[in-house]
Amino acid sequence: MELETQEARTLLFLKERGEAWAEEVEREMGLDPSTLMRAVLGLSQRGYLSVREERSFLLSLTEEGRKYAKEGLPERRLLKKLAEGEKPVEELGDREEAAIALGWLRRKGLAEVAEGRVRLTGRGEEALSGEWPEEELLRRLSEGDLSLPALPPEGEVLERRGLVEVKERTRRLLSLTEEGRRVAGEVRLQEEVTELTHEMLVTGRWKEVRFKRYDPSEGVPPLRPGRIHPQQRIIKEVREALLAMGFVEIKSRAVESEFWNFDALFQAQDHPAREIHSNFTLSRPSRTKLPPRDLVRRVARAHERGVEGSTGWGYRFDPQVSRRAVLCSQTTAATVRYLSSHPHPPLKVFCIDRVYRHERIDYKHLAEFYQCEGIVMDEGLTFRDMLGYLKLILTTLGFERVRFRPGYFPFTEPSVEAEVYHPKRREWVEVLGAGMFRPELLRPLGVKHPVLAWGIGLSRLAMMRLGLEDIRDLFCNDLEALQHWGMGGG
């Protein structure tokens, strides 16, 4: 039978003494009570040890009690005073103390009061010699505290009078059983340690010690690993899928001109999407530099009169409107900027960035969020390739069922919306809008080949992946929540 170190030490201690009070064991072995109790419990469960409990009362004098032990109890002093003869009540001295003393004497039948005068009774006379039990207890206590197996009545009286303090306690007497004595003969003491140290390893002392056993079910303080934000993980996933398909990544700008944000996308200057309640306008900077005049003129002509057989929007284009600065509302601004400086095929680029919308934040809307947008340009691309690329992208992102619906975007024709089947919600969810850039957009930029363009609602995709209902949770920064967000989403 394996014994813990403290169990073994206790056993050896008692082997010498036969029996001992627990407090003695604690004191002499230098153990704290709970450690000893654990050892005692272990030993008695094995039948090596028996424990006898004993109640005792520890009596000690209070400050007042010490005073009376020296001067005598007030009633004793009054008694002595009255032995000189009867006295009027008002001449008994300190009023309060006299009242207490008189009370006691009358309760014991040692004094009586008549017509305002106090005198001893016969029993009072007798009591002048001899010692009351309270006085005896006070005297004994003045020599030192007493431990009594039971509390005597005078002890109770003195406790009530606040002269004596009584502490009740239980002592445990530990004694070895026969079995215990036998085992104690065989026990060899081994040092127990909690930690393996460098010193133990180099000196070899680790062989002599015993390592404290741990309870593996006991709790430990939690560890919090560093983590990538869940929304960032989705962005990374999408980015990597597109890189693997050979797309080149470009960046958009937070502050953009209306020219690139709208005009270059063939969005008429009086288009509802350009109204003040849709986008953030800027008061600073308020004006941007326009691209070369030629480009602005070509874009203006496409708006006013159209290009290549198009009628255009038929209104008067205002370059001052183009110069206004806005917070970028669509990453298409970035892809179209790129197209204008890279008008030759083959080309595949994408952009994942923040865009801004004039929205009050609620569970469905954010004022800034991520968009992912891309284009493919090559000779001979058709709408069939548009659908093919969409399907490829969505399959790569793990969506098995995809369907296409007509859509509308001011800068694409034909336009299409792609929906994926959400197996948990059992419904089709729109995740992607796409189309082929209109000639009115492409020709002014000097692009002569078809361009497929698509945009993923990254927020919606991330919400589906992460199982969110409230769009604000995409920017959740609660550290506990982030810790509990499974790596696989959901």
Next chain:
Amino acid sequence: MPTLSVNFGDFCSLLGERRKGEELCEKLALMGVEAELLGKELRMEVLHNRPDLLSPEGVARALRGFLGREKGLPSYSASRSGITVRVDRSVKGIRPFIAAGVVRGAKLTEEVVASLMQTQEKLHDFLGRRRKGSIGVYDLDKVEPPLTYTSVEPEGISFVPLDFGESLTPAQILQLHPKGREYGWILQGKKRYPILLDRRGRVLSMPPIINSEDTRVTKNTTSLLIDVTGEREEWVQLGLVLMMTSLAERGFRLQTVRIRYPGRTAETPSLEPRRFELREEEARELLGLDLKAERIAEILRRMRYGVEVKGKNLTVLAPPFRADLLHTVDLLEEVAVGYGYDRIPPRVKGVNTVGRKAGVEELSDLVRLIMVGLGFTEVMTYTLTSPKVNFQMMRTGGEAVEVGNPVSEEFTILRTWLLPSLLGVLRSNRRHPLPQRIFEVGDVVLLDEKAETGAREVRRLGACVIGKGADWSHIKAVVEAVAREFGLSPEARPVDHPSFLEGRAAEFFWKGRKLGMAGEVHPEVLLSFELGHPVASLELDVEALPGKNK
């Protein structure tokens, strides 16, 4: 997207057949109309670019074609009503154009009136909330032609406006009538207001605000006069065509009105189709579909176009309400929709390009990896903020990109550094155990006169430690650890910065270039963010770290 609501029974009678709700919704979706049946109400979401679908009559017209029940150009005939509208010179510069037409033989049931009012409202939204065009509908029998479209002084006339008990002047209408308050902005700055009068000088309406009570349409009305006024002739023509062709779908008869501008006249509405020329190859080139001219023609007829085929060339006539057609690509989309997106076989033509991550993202991902390795958790915060958070609570001042039309006081500028965002995150995590170690790799935006747009984004790494380890030596060790991963050993130079404890902040330099700064955050800043524990922070320019090719 605009939403229409119509009684399902009414819609079926417009369609001319009864179908199951579910089946109907599925067909509408393939046409690009998201539909949902809620009890007896059919709710439909229409694409922005199709004002001809802003009425149930228009949707039914399109669907009849889509289902193959009707083909070709919907033809509308209109006789002359003999009514004229004289346009006074004075409306030029105020609201110069008007178009008008007459509808005879109308039977106005409750459903028809509700549908008419909805169409008018949706078209108003489409027409720039009445700015580009506003539509008036009158009981023709209460009007004595000819009419005059002119203008008056703000106090120059008075009449009882619709839904109002007493007679008001135009100026009073703008102040007192709900519609006047709602649409008064369109007339802002005008010295005279537009007005439409009949022969006896009775007011029909004060466009684009309100009609008169006198000409109100009731269930007994059988003849309607409709007018559209606005800033551009194309818009008022289109508005009128859209209204009248919708009503024609209910079997009512149309008549034209003569508009006499100074020096010229026009007969409105003009219901002439628009003409496009299309070649057979164009469908193959754009759509990738090998369709013969006859097949294309058949599809377009189902999409309600008139088509003539000559060899491989097609002459396409588009109904007058199809304002969305600018180019043959728009017709080709009609071919694709008519063919059915679900029947077009997807194909992927290989386009050989090599994928490449943006340099700044490459660096950012590396930095994220290092920070996670150092036990930091990534947070993502908004770039929109306020001067209070970005400057005042940080005990600093400065300049930033400013929003001209903010939605709330919290979001009026773009942040110029990450630290305030991070302290905000720590504030919202106060009830969680310490220490906390967070970082963000994100953009700040700085004003820059030299930049094309007047501002530029800078990618930063920001990090904070609160609780154990929130001291200078630890945060400096983090800066050095990040720098070391990129092969840098930056030099720290003390700096006095109001956001940090004096003597406990430094800027980091490598070969003369500033990488960023770090320090122990000033107690006053901590208290403004309601933080009860010390914070040490760092902020570095990610793009100052050497990338792959440097």
